Amino acid sequence: MTTEPSKPPIRYGFLLVENYSMIAISSAIEPLRMANRLAKQDLYEWPVYTLDGNPVPASNGLIINPDDAIENAKKLDILFICAGVDVAGVFNKDLQSTLHKFDRQKTKLGGLCTGTFLLAKAGLLDNYKCTIHWENLASMREEFPQVIVNDELYEVDRDRLTCAGGSAPLDMMLKLIAESHGGKLSANISEQFICDRIRGRHDRQRTPLQQHLGASQPKLIEAITLMEANIEEPMSIDELSHLVGVSRRQLERLFQKYLNCVPTRYYMDLRLNCARRLLLQTGKSVIDVSLACGFVSPPHFSKCYRDYFGIPPRDERQQKLLKSDLERF
Numbered sequence: 001m002t003t004e005p006s007k008p009p010i011r012y013g014f015l016l017v018e019n020y021s022m023i024a025i026s027s028a029i030e031p032l033r034m035a036n037r038l039a040k041q042d043l044y045e046w047p048v049y050t051l052d053g054n055p056v057p058a059s060n061g062l063i064i065n066p067d068d069a070i071e072n073a074k075k076l077d078i079l080f081i082c083a084g085v086d087v088a089g090v091f092n093k094d095l096q097s098t099l100h101k102f103d104r105q106k107t108k109l110g111g112l113c114t115g116t117f118l119l120a121k122a123g124l125l126d127n128y129k130c131t132i133h134w135e136n137l138a139s140m141r142e143e144f145p146q147v148i149v150n151d152e153l154y155e156v157d158r159d160r161l162t163c164a165g166g167s168a169p170l171d172m173m174l175k176l177i178a179e180s181h182g183g184k185l186s187a188n189i190s191e192q193f194i195c196d197r198i199r200g201r202h203d204r205q206r207t208p209l210q211q212h213l214g215a216s217q218p219k220l221i222e223a224i225t226l227m228e229a230n231i232e233e234p235m236s237i238d239e240l241s242h243l244v245g246v247s248r249r250q251l252e253r254l255f256q257k258y259l260n261c262v263p264t265r266y267y268m269d270l271r272l273n274c275a276r277r278l279l280l281q282t283g284k285s286v287i288d289v290s291l292a293c294g295f296v297s298p299p300h301f302s303k304c305y306r307d308y309f310g311i312p313p314r315d316e317r318q319q320k321l322l323k324s325d326l327e328r329f
Contacts, residue, residue: 010180013070013080016050017082024084027170226243272304
């Protein structure tokens with residue numbers, strides 16, 4: 001009787017860049033480790049790389065020692081790039097060249113947390129569906145109009161796999177494990193990690209507004225949803241109240257009672273926070289940011305921004321650039 005030779009392990013490589021998310025990389029690797037443990041065989045390998053083979057710090061300051069420089073990587077089934085905060089500052093020509101090399105080799109490419117941004121910046125997500133952490137959704141859509149960005153927990157589109165970061169890589173890996181080795185193994189891994197359920201890609205990244213306000217306030221939820229969908233061309237409160245089907249006075253009472261502010265203040269806060277994300281996560285000019293967030297006058301935008309955040313938009317961007325330069329030395 002001959003025994004069937006075991007299949008070689010599936011190899012998922014992880015490329016770390018400076019300030020990568022420790023929770024994202026851990027959430028991706030731990031399911032693979034547990035799969036090997038429960039199966040009592042090496043189903044997976046997970047080599048960790050950096051561009052030059054030297055350690056880079058995570059956003060929490062901790063360090064994972066890489067196995068090698070990425071140029072020495074042996075054949076991989078998927079290469080995941082793991083990033084975190086200040087992602088725009090880590091992109092360079094060496095990284096772009098590396099990602100394109102693996103793409104030419106027909107290696108599937110993935111992004112953990114803001115690794116999606118780096119794939120898009122390298123031109124490797126054009127006409128692909130993808131996702132990214134909710135804080136980066138607006139800047140991704142502004143900077144990469146040719147990329148189909150959604151707010152799913154994770155997204156698998158042909159040979160591209162992206163996820164929102166945090167604990168979302170766990171759910172994506174459990175899906176991949178189920179596809180390769182069956183749902184029972186995936187469910188057992190979830191049980192080992194005390195996960196009450198395996199989330200699907202359509203699960204929300206953020207706690208739905210309904211859970212904060214309760215299902216008894218559908219008019220308020222509808223009004224806020226309209227605000228969030230109309231940042232570049234803000235609607236008047238009269239328009240909102242008309243579409244929602246309540247009087248302006250009723251709408252103002254709902255905002256005051258449940259959110260402790262008037263609708264105009266809430267709408268302004270939404271637009272300013274969106275502006276801040278665009279300002280810090282993209283290279284858009286202050287004028288373009290102001291227009292993208294519904295401010296027709298850059299001076300008015302600067303005044304509102306300064307009043308809300310305590311610093312003019314140009315100064316905040318300059319401080320961020322200065323901080324990034326100092327951290328490189």
